[in-house]
Amino acid sequence: MVLTENSALIFRLRGVLEFSCQLDSSDETQGQSAIRKSFQALRSRVSSESLVFSVCNSAVLLWPNKGLQSTAEHLTEGTPCRDIQQRTEAEDGGSKKSKRKRDAGPSVVNLKLLLEVTASGDSRALSLCREAKQQHSVRMPLCVDCVFSASGQDSLGSVCSFLVGALCGQLSDMEAVVLKYRKGSSLLVPQPFHFQLPESSGLVTVIYPAGVLDSQLLTVREELHGKYGLPSDRPYFRRANAFHFPDEAYKDGYLRNPHIYLNAPNVEEAMVSVVRGVYSYHHYMQDRVDDNGWGCAYRSLQTICSWFQQQGYTDRAVPTHTEIQQALVDVGDKEPRFVGSRQWIGSIEVQAVLNQLLEVTSKILFVSRGSELASKGRELANHFETVGTPIMIGGGVLAHTILGVAWSETSGDIRFLILDPHYTGGEDLQIITDKGWCGWKGPEFWDQHAYYNLCLPQTPKTI
Numbered sequence: 001m002v003l004t005e006n007s008a009l010i011f012r013l014r015g016v017l018e019f020s021c022q023l024d025s026s027d028e029t030q031g032q033s034a035i036r037k038s039f040q041a042l043r044s045r046v047s048s049e050s051l052v053f054s055v056c057n058s059a060v061l062l063w064p065n066k067g068l069q070s071t072a073e074h075l076t077e078g079t080p081c082r083d084i085q086q087r088t089e090a091e092d093g094g095s096k097k098s099k100r101k102r103d104a105g106p107s108v109v110n111l112k113l114l115l116e117v118t119a120s121g122d123s124r125a126l127s128l129c130r131e132a133k134q135q136h137s138v139r140m141p142l143c144v145d146c147v148f149s150a151s152g153q154d155s156l157g158s159v160c161s162f163l164v165g166a167l168c169g170q171l172s173d174m175e176a177v178v179l180k181y182r183k184g185s186s187l188l189v190p191q192p193f194h195f196q197l198p199e200s201s202g203l204v205t206v207i208y209p210a211g212v213l214d215s216q217l218l219t220v221r222e223e224l225h226g227k228y229g230l231p232s233d234r235p236y237f238r239r240a241n242a243f244h245f246p247d248e249a250y251k252d253g254y255l256r257n258p259h260i261y262l263n264a265p266n267v268e269e270a271m272v273s274v275v276r277g278v279y280s281y282h283h284y285m286q287d288r289v290d291d292n293g294w295g296c297a298y299r300s301l302q303t304i305c306s307w308f309q310q311q312g313y314t315d316r317a318v319p320t321h322t323e324i325q326q327a328l329v330d331v332g333d334k335e336p337r338f339v340g341s342r343q344w345i346g347s348i349e350v351q352a353v354l355n356q357l358l359e360v361t362s363k364i365l366f367v368s369r370g371s372e373l374a375s376k377g378r379e380l381a382n383h384f385e386t387v388g389t390p391i392m393i394g395g396g397v398l399a400h401t402i403l404g405v406a407w408s409e410t411s412g413d414i415r416f417l418i419l420d421p422h423y424t425g426g427e428d429l430q431i432i433t434d435k436g437w438c439g440w441k442g443p444e445f446w447d448q449h450a451y452y453n454l455c456l457p458q459t460p461k462t463i
Contacts, residue, residue, distance in 0.1 A: 008082070008106055008107065008150070008151055008152045009081060009082065009085060009106055009107055009108075009109055009149070009150050009151070009152060010106050010107070010108045010109070010147055010148070010149055010150075010245070011081070011109050011111060011147065011148045011149075011150060011159050011163060012108055012109070012110050012111065012145070012146070012147050012245065013053065013111040013112075013113055013144070013145070013146045013147075013163045013166075013167065014110070014111070014112065014113065014143070014144065014145050014146075015112055015113025015114065015143075015144055016113075016141045016142065016143055016144070017042055017045075017046075017113075017141070017142045017144060017171075018139060018140075018141060018142070019038055019039070019042065019138075019139065019140050019141070019142050020038060020137070020138065020139045020140075021034045021035055021037070021038035021137075021138050022034060022136070022137055022138075023035075023136045023137075023138055023184075023185045024136075031182070031184075031185075032179060035175065035178060035179060035182070035187075036175065036179075039171055039172070039174070039175040039178075042142070042171050043168045043171050043172070045115060046113075046115075046164065046167050046168060046171070047065065047164065047168060048065060049063065049065045049066045050115050050116040051063070051064060051065050051113075051114075051115060051164065052113075052114040052115065052116060053111045053112070053113065053114070053160065053163070054111065054112040054113075054114050055084060055087075055088060055109070055110075055111055056088070056109075056110040056111065056112055057088045057110075058084075058087055058088045059071065060072050060075065060084070060087065060088075061114075062075070062111075062156075062160060064160035064161065064163070064164050065164065068156065068157050068160055072087070075156060076156070076157075077155060077156065077157030078155050078156075078157065079155065079156045079157075080152060080153055080154070080155065080156070081109075081150050081152065081153075081154050081155065081156045081159045082152030082153070083156070084109055084156065085107055085109050085152075088109065106149070106246065107246075107247075108245050108246060108247040110247070111163070113144065113167070136185040138185060138187055140187060140189050141189070142171070142174060142189075142190065143191065143192070144167060144170055144171070144174075144192065145170075145192045145194070145205075146163055146166040146167050146170055146192075146205070147166070147194060147203065147205070148162045148163055148166065149203065166205075170192060170205065170207070173190070173205075173207045174190035174192075174207050176207075177190040177207045177208070177209050178190055178209075180209075181209045181212065188209035188210055188211055188212065189209070189210040189211075190207045190208070190209060190210070191207065191208055191209070191210050192205055192206070192207055193205070193206050193207075193208060193239060193242045194242060194243040195236060195237055195241055195242060195243055196243045197228060197230070197236060198230075198236075203243055204224075204228070206224065206237060208220075208239065214238045214239060214240075214312070214315070218463070220237075221235075221236075221237045221238070221463050222463065224236075224237045225237070225463055232461075232463055233459075233461040233462075233463075234311070234459060234461075234462070234463065235311060235312035235313065235462065235463050236312075236463070237463070238312030239312070240309060240310055240311065240312040240315075241311065241312045244256075244278070250280075252280070253427060254280035254281060254282065254286075254306070254427065255280065255281040255427050255429060255432070256278055256279065256280055256281070256310075257278055257279065258281055258419070258429055258432050258433055258438040259274065259275075259403050259404070259417055259419070259438055261429065261433050262417075262433060262438065262439060262440065264406065265406045265415040265440040267406045267407075267408055267413050267414070267415055268408060268411065268413070269408045269409075269410050269411065270406040270407055270408045270413065270414075270415075271381060271406070271407055271408070271409070272404065272405075272406045273380070273381040273384035273385050273404055273405055273406075273407070274384055274403055274404030274417060275307070275384060275388055275389065275390050275403045275404055276384070276388030276389075277307060277310065277311045277388065278307070278310040278311070279303055279304075279306050279307040279310065279390055280302075280303060280306035280310070280318070281303065281419060281427075281432070281438070282299040282300075282302035282303045282306065282318070282421065283299050283420070283421045283422065283423040283424070283437075284296070284299065284421060284422055284423060284424045285424045286299075287320070289320075289321055291321065291342070292424055294342045294343070294344055295321060295342075295421075296398060296399040296400070296421040296422055297344060297345045297346060297347075297349070297350060297392065297394055297399035297421075298321050298324055298345065299399075299421035300350070300390075300392040300399050300400065300401045300419075300421050301319075301324060301345075301350045301353060301354070301392060302318050302319065303390055303401050303419065303421070304350070304354065304389065304390050304392060304401070304457055305318045305319060305354075305357070305358065306318050307389055307390055308358055308360060308389075308457075311459075313358070313360075313459065313460060313462065314358050316357060316358065319353070319357055322339060322340065323357070324345070324353050325338050325339045325340070325341070326339050327352070327353045327356040327357050328345070328349055328352060328353060328356075330356060331352050331355075331356050333349060333352050344397070346394040346399070346453060347364060347392055347393070347394045347399075347453035347454060347455040348364070348453065348455075350362070350392045350394075350455045351364060351455050354455075354457055359460070360457050360458065360459075360460065361457075361458050362455050362456055362457045362458060363455075363456040363458065364453055364454065364455060364456070365379065365453070365454040365456060366451070366452070366453055366454075367451065367452050367454075368451050369448065369449055369450070369451065370395060370446035370447045370448045370449065370450050370451075370452060371443070371446075371448040371449075373416075373443060373446050373452065374412070374414055374443035375412070377405055377407030377408075377409075377412065377414045378407070378409070380402065380405045380407070380416075381405050381407050383456050384404055384405065387456070387457075387458060387459055388459070389456070389457040389458070389459060390402065390403055390419070390457075391403075391454055391455065391456050391457075392454070392455040393452055393453070393454045393455075394452065394453050394455075395446065395447060395450045395451060395452035395453070396447055396450040398422070398447075399421065400418050400419070400420055400421065401418070401419040401420075401421065402416055402417065402418060402419075402454070403417040403418070403419050403438075404416075404417035405417065406440065414442075414443060415440045415441065415442055416440070416441050416442075416443075416445065417438075417439075417440055417441075418438070418439060418440075418441045418445065419437075419438050420436075420437045420438065422437075423437040
C-alpha cells in the first residue's frame with residue numbers, strides 16, 4: 001500500500017486463515033511441496049466467491065469476488081468508497097468520532113475477512129481413501145493484515161479488488177517466510193508489519209517470522225534498505241518502527257507526540273525544526289510513583305528513552321526511577337544509598353544513564369545564564385534537523401524536555417517547543433495542549449539568571 005498526504009481513508013482488512021498440511025519428515029522435497037500446495041489452496045479460497053468482507057461497526061457484508069455483491073442495495077462497484085465510511089459513522093451513532101482537537105491522520109475503515117462455509121451448486125458424494133503412512137500434521141493460524149490507501153472518490157470496486165490482490169500477495173510472502181525458516185516439521189508463524197517510509201515511499205508491508213529477534217533479521221533489513229533506497233544510519237524496518245494506525249489506542253496508556261496537535265508559532269521567516277519520530281509523554285505522578293517536586297529530570301529522561309525504544313534503537317523498556325538510580329550507582333556517580341531516595345538528577349546524570357543503559361552518547365551544551373538560550377537557535381535547529389532526538393534541559397531546580405525550535409536566522413527571534421514533565425494530571429490531550437504543558441514558549445520562559453545544561457542525545461548508526 002502507498003500512503004500519500006492526499007489519502008483520506010485507509011481500508012484495513014484483517015482476519016485469520018487456518019494453515020494445515022501433512023509433512024513427511026523423511027522427505028524434504030515432499031515437505032516443501034506440501035507447504036506450497038497448502039498456501040496455494042488458501043490463495044484459491046480467498047480468490048473464490050466464498051470470500052466475504054464484513055465492514056466493522058456496520059451490518060454491511062461485501063462479496064468482492066461476486067461482482068461486489070452487498071447486503072446494502074445501494075453499494076455497487078462504482079460507489080465512492082467514502083460512502084462506506086459515512087455509513088459506519090452513521091450506524092455507530094458518531095461514537096467513533098475522534099475526541100482529539102484535530103485529526104492527525106487519515107480515517108481507518110476496518111474490514112473483517114470471512115469465508116462462507118457452504119458453497120452453492122450440486123452436492124456430490126464424498127470419496128474416502130485410507131493411506132498408511134507416517135506423517136506430521138501441522139496446523140497454525142495465519143493472521144492476515146492487508147491495507148489500501150484511498151481517496152474518498154475511489155470506487156468501492158477498485159478498493160476491494162486491490163485488497164483481494166494484496167491478500168493473495170501476502171499469502172505468497174508468508175509462504176516464502178515459512179519455507180525460509182522451516183526446520184523439519186517445525187514452522188514459524190509469519191506475521192505482517194506495516195512501515196511508513198519517509199517522503200513519498202509510502203507504507204510497506206513486511207512479513208517477519210514470530211520468535212526471531214530483530215537482531216537476527218539484520219540481513220533482511222539490509223535488503224529492504226537497499227530495495228527502497230534508504231540510508232543505513234537509522235532503523236526503518238524494526239518491529240518497533242511499525243506504523244501505528246490512528247484509530248488504535250496505545251496499550252500502555254501514555255500519550256504519544258502531543259506536539260503534533262499544536263499550531264506552529266507566529267515567528268516571521270522562522271524555520272521550524274522538531275523532534276523526529278515518536279515518543280511517549282512522561283510526567284509527574286505516573287506509574288503510581290509520587291515524584292512531585294523531585295522527579296522532573298527522571299521523567300524527561302524517560303521521555304528520551306521512550307524515543308529510542310519507539311524508533312527501534314533499543315528493545316529495553318523505559319527505565320523506572322529505581323533503575324535510573326541504580327544505573328548511576330553502577331557507573332560510580334552515586335553512592336548505594338542513592339537508590340530509593342528522592343534526590344534530584346540533572347543533565348550530566350541523564351547523559352550517564354543513557355550511556356549506561358542504552359549505550360547512547362550525548363553532547364552537553366552549557367549556558368551560564370538563561371538569557372543566553374535565545375542565542376542558541378542555530379545549534380538547536382541543527383540538532384533537530386540532523387539528529388532529531390528530544391533534548392533534556394536542566395537549570396536551577398527544574399528540568400524540561402525541548403522538542404523543537406522555531407528560529408529566524410534573519411531576526412534571531414526564537415520559540416521553544418517544550419514538553420513539561422511537571423504536569424500531574426491524567427492523560428488528557430486537550431488539557432495538556434490548551435494549558436501549555438506541551439506548547440511553544442518564548443525566551444522569557446527560562447529563568448534569565450540561572451545557568452542551564454542541555455543534554456543532546458546522539459543516535460547510533462544502525463539499522
